[in-house]
Amino acid sequence: xxxxxxxxxxxxxxxxxxxxxxxxxxxxxxxxxxxxxxxxxxxxxxxxxxxxxxxxxxxxxxxxxxxxxxxxxxxxxxxxxxxxxxxxxxxxxxxxxxxxxxxxxxxxxxxxxxxxxxxxxxxxxxxxxxxxxxxxxxxxxxxxxxxxxxxxxxxxxxxxxxxxxxxxxxxxxxxxxxxxxxxxxxxxxxxxxxxxxxxxxxxxxxxxxxxxxxxxxxxxxxxxxxxxxxxxxxxxxxxxxxxxxxxxxxxxxxxxxxxxxxxxxxxxxxxxxxxxxxxxxxxxxxxxxxxxxxxxxxxxxxxxxxxxxxxxxxxxxxxxxxxxxxxxxxxxxxxxxxxxxxxxxxxxxxxxxxxxxxxxxxxxxxxxxxxxxxxxxxxxxxxxxxxxxxxxxxxxxxxxxxxxxxxxxxxxxxxxxxxxxxxxxxxxxxxxxxxxxxxxxxxxxxxxxxxxxxxxxxxxxxxxxxxxxxxxxxxxxxxxxxxxxxxxxxxxxxxxxxxxxxxxxxxxxxxxxxxxxxxxxxxxxxxxxxxxxxxxxxxxxxxxxxxxxxxxxxxxxxxxxxxxxxxxxxxxxxxxxxxxxxxxxxxxxxxxxxxxxxxxxxxxxxxxxxxxxxxxxxxxxxxxxxxxxxxxxxxxxxxxxxxxxxxxxxxxxxxxxxxxxxxxxxxxxxxxxxxxxxxxxxxxxxxxxxxxxxxxxxxxxxxxxxxxxxxxxxxxxxxxxxxxxxxxxxxxxxxxxxxxxxxxxxxxxxxxxxxxxxxxxxxxxxxxxxxxxxxxxxxxxxxxxxxxxxxxxxxx
Numbered sequence: 001x002x003x004x005x006x007x008x009x010x011x012x013x014x015x016x017x018x019x020x021x022x023x024x025x026x027x028x029x030x031x032x033x034x035x036x037x038x039x040x041x042x043x044x045x046x047x048x049x050x051x052x053x054x055x056x057x058x059x060x061x062x063x064x065x066x067x068x069x070x071x072x073x074x075x076x077x078x079x080x081x082x083x084x085x086x087x088x089x090x091x092x093x094x095x096x097x098x099x100x101x102x103x104x105x106x107x108x109x110x111x112x113x114x115x116x117x118x119x120x121x122x123x124x125x126x127x128x129x130x131x132x133x134x135x136x137x138x139x140x141x142x143x144x145x146x147x148x149x150x151x152x153x154x155x156x157x158x159x160x161x162x163x164x165x166x167x168x169x170x171x172x173x174x175x176x177x178x179x180x181x182x183x184x185x186x187x188x189x190x191x192x193x194x195x196x197x198x199x200x201x202x203x204x205x206x207x208x209x210x211x212x213x214x215x216x217x218x219x220x221x222x223x224x225x226x227x228x229x230x231x232x233x234x235x236x237x238x239x240x241x242x243x244x245x246x247x248x249x250x251x252x253x254x255x256x257x258x259x260x261x262x263x264x265x266x267x268x269x270x271x272x273x274x275x276x277x278x279x280x281x282x283x284x285x286x287x288x289x290x291x292x293x294x295x296x297x298x299x300x301x302x303x304x305x306x307x308x309x310x311x312x313x314x315x316x317x318x319x320x321x322x323x324x325x326x327x328x329x330x331x332x333x334x335x336x337x338x339x340x341x342x343x344x345x346x347x348x349x350x351x352x353x354x355x356x357x358x359x360x361x362x363x364x365x366x367x368x369x370x371x372x373x374x375x376x377x378x379x380x381x382x383x384x385x386x387x388x389x390x391x392x393x394x395x396x397x398x399x400x401x402x403x404x405x406x407x408x409x410x411x412x413x414x415x416x417x418x419x420x421x422x423x424x425x426x427x428x429x430x431x432x433x434x435x436x437x438x439x440x441x442x443x444x445x446x447x448x449x450x451x452x453x454x455x456x457x458x459x460x461x462x463x464x465x466x467x468x469x470x471x472x473x474x475x476x477x478x479x480x481x482x483x484x485x486x487x488x489x490x491x492x493x494x495x496x497x498x499x500x501x502x503x504x505x506x507x508x509x510x511x512x513x514x515x516x517x518x519x520x521x522x523x524x525x526x527x528x529x530x531x532x533x534x535x536x537x538x539x540x541x542x543x544x545x546x547x548x549x550x551x552x553x554x555x556x557x558x559x560x561x562x563x564x565x566x567x568x569x570x571x572x573x574x575x576x577x578x579x580x581x582x583x584x585x586x587x588x589x590x591x592x593x594x595x596x597x598x599x600x601x602x603x604x605x606x607x608x609x610x611x612x613x614x615x616x617x618x619x620x621x622x623x624x625x626x627x628x629x630x631x632x633x634x635x636x637x638x639x640x641x642x643x644x645x646x647x648x649x650x651x652x653x654x655x656x657x658x659x660x661x662x663x664x665x666x667x668x669x670x671x672x673x674x675x676x677x678x679x680x681x682x683x684x685x686x687x688x689x690x691x692x693x694x695x696x697x698x699x700x701x702x703x704x705x706x707x708x709x710x711x712x713x714x715x716x717x718x719x720x721x722x723x724x725x726x727x728x729x730x731x732x733x734x735x736x737x738x739x740x741x742x743x744x745x746x747x748x749x750x751x752x753x754x755x756x757x758x759x760x761x762x763x764x765x766x767x768x769x770x771x772x773x774x775x776x777x778x779x780x781x782x783x784x785x786x787x788x789x790x791x792x793x794x795x796x
Contacts, residue, residue: 300594
């Protein structure tokens with residue numbers, strides 16, 4: 001039986017002990033080391049941690065299969081699966097890095113459990129928000145620790161610390177992917193190595209050498225240990241792995257066809273797409289020290305490989321169309337009011353210290369008394385009357401580390417600690433695919449409604465094989481034709497750059513000067529002459545990167561998106577059709593990658609004042625799940641454990657409320673005790689006897705001992721008189737009727753995760769609830785009596 005895994009499979013990680021994978025931060029005054037959490041606020045397993053642990057296990061297996069030799073045949077498969085490690089000796093710029101063939105995503109709780117624990121969608125009942133918070137808090141607990149002095153052997157002074165840990169029994173799942181075109185024989189070798197490595201993985205996370213983080217890796221549709229061992233005995237010498245291929249390389253698929261070029265076809269078709277970031281996405285803009293900063297949009301350069309792959313899948317190679325600029329992918333920017341957000345025009349100005357007023361356009365209103373502040377960031381959408389603005393795009397920062405082999409910790413030699421700034425998971429962006437009409441018609445001839453093939457998932461950006469880069473793409477509308485005519489009413493041409501523009505000077509060097517943009521426009525709008533009269537522009541330096549070699553390419557200076565330029569036209573007016581074609585086709589170089597997207601004479605720049613308002617953020621959360629977790633679910637045991645811990649905390653809180661709130665009125669009504677005074681019944685001695693008896697009941701779960709104590713009390717007259725009659729009756733009812741304690745604690749709104757969880761927990765936690773309720777009431781009653789006695793003493 002060949003141990004062949006499918007291209008997409010699920011890795012399940014079950015923890016047999018509590019575990020800790022930290023975020024590198026603490027909470028002052030509370031915890032020194034916090035557990036790392038995902039976008040839903042739940043503990044998770046970072047993909048980099050999973051990849052590193054699994055790789056170490058596979059390296060151990062490969063070394064054993066290779067007879068203890070490093071760099072053997074099986075070790076070559078480890079490098080093919082997980083990629084080369086530039087930090088190791090021997091890898092350098094002269095050697096092409098090997099990309100990872102295996103993609104491992106972060107490990108999260110199963111979906112059914114996440115639906116009950118994740119952040120609260122808008123519009124749910126207030127109690128739901130509180131219950132979800134209680135359940136999330138029950139996932140972890142605080143564990144104290146100290147440092148031991150190696151000389152004295154005792155705990156060191158001032159070294160007490162508290163560490164947050166996730167409870168044992170947690171079940172998390174990670175999605176993994178192998179190349180879909182992997183041959184069957186190669187798939188068998190890769191699967192065998194991964195399955196064997198999974199068997200060797202036993203620990204994960206902090207303090208894993210001290211009993212924490214014991215876990216089991218289980219691969220979906222894997223083989224059992226005996227059959228895997230038998231297969232490995234007969235395949236000790238594996239075949240060589242397939243040649244590595246750069247993931248997402250433009251034009252990597254084999255050309256399978258083309259469409260004839262129609263030079264005079266001026267019509268353009270646009271297809272809107274909606275991108276949802278399943279995980280954070282790193283679009284590296286620059287590296288500052290050990291921090292990689294991100295752009296606030298996804299360039300078309302990163303989306304073009306996905307488009308070419310999809311088109312190759314329907315039998316069309318877009319190489320020539322991309323080279324000619326007949327096929328374009330615009331940058332994906334944040335969604336504003338359900339539309340693709342445009343960079344805020346830099347020509348507009350805020351009124352300083354009074355930004356609620358309309359924006360000012362100095363090009364049309366020159367008599368402005370107030371001090372103005374330029375718009376330097378953000379995206380907006382003009383609805384014809386109001387400019388809807390979002391001033392920033394949600395980002396997140398995560399810190400990672402490179403682990404040295406010998407020291408087993410981050411060191412400067414291998415890179416140490418580094419941080420990624422990324423576009424936040426859950427963010428929604430919009431982009432457009434533009435193509436000439438003849439290309440669109442040719443694709444329709446090949447496959448009707450071919451644009452449906454653009455939907456799917458892709459990986460983009462840095463570190464896209466593990467924690468980052470997972471994006472879901474969906475259609476945002478049907479194909480439509482771009483405007484075919486753009487009339488210019490005045491003698492001025494206003495240009496708003498919707499994306500960065502790359503231009504070259506006469507020496508063929510990259511240059512972002514506005515005069516080069518004017519020359520580019522004049523070349524397309526002959527015989528029109530353009531004279532620059534106003535500008536509000538800026539320059540961005542783009543750092544490009546060679547994925548194949550893992551090395552930087554030359555920087556690209558560009559006119560930055562959002563820049564605005566105003567030209568005076570001489571020699572007539574531009575042809576409306578030519579102007580519309582130019583707006584659809586773009587200006588400058590690398591237009592197929594989304595550069596050079598422009599808008600001529602936008603309405604938002606044609607008035608003196610522009611009303612604006614903040615764009616409302618959409619609610620991308622899924623509705624709350626009402627279906628409880630069934631006993632046959634893999635996460636049932638952990639969900640029941642979390643549910644139980646939540647109920648215990650609810651019991652403690654509710655018991656304190658009964659004992660203390662409303663001046664003790666609820667306590668007296670529930671147990672029938674007299675108001676606190678120097679001679680109130682029952683007295684301190686009787687309450688002490690009750691406390692000892694209730695503690696035995698909590699340990700044995702048998703109310704007979706308490707009832708026997710109560711019978712003996714009632715048969716002794718000098719003890720019976722020290723209790724109100726109603727108090728003895730209510731205590732008997734509390735012990736004989738299990739539902740009574742839950743009525744007092746009001747558990748109707750407490751969270752319920754599992755199927756039948758409420759009835760099961762009521763039965764299991766009944767002794768604990770009675771014990772805690774009486775303990776809290778005794779403590780509160782004694783303190784109230786002491787306060788009354790103290791006040792009486794002061795009067796005397």
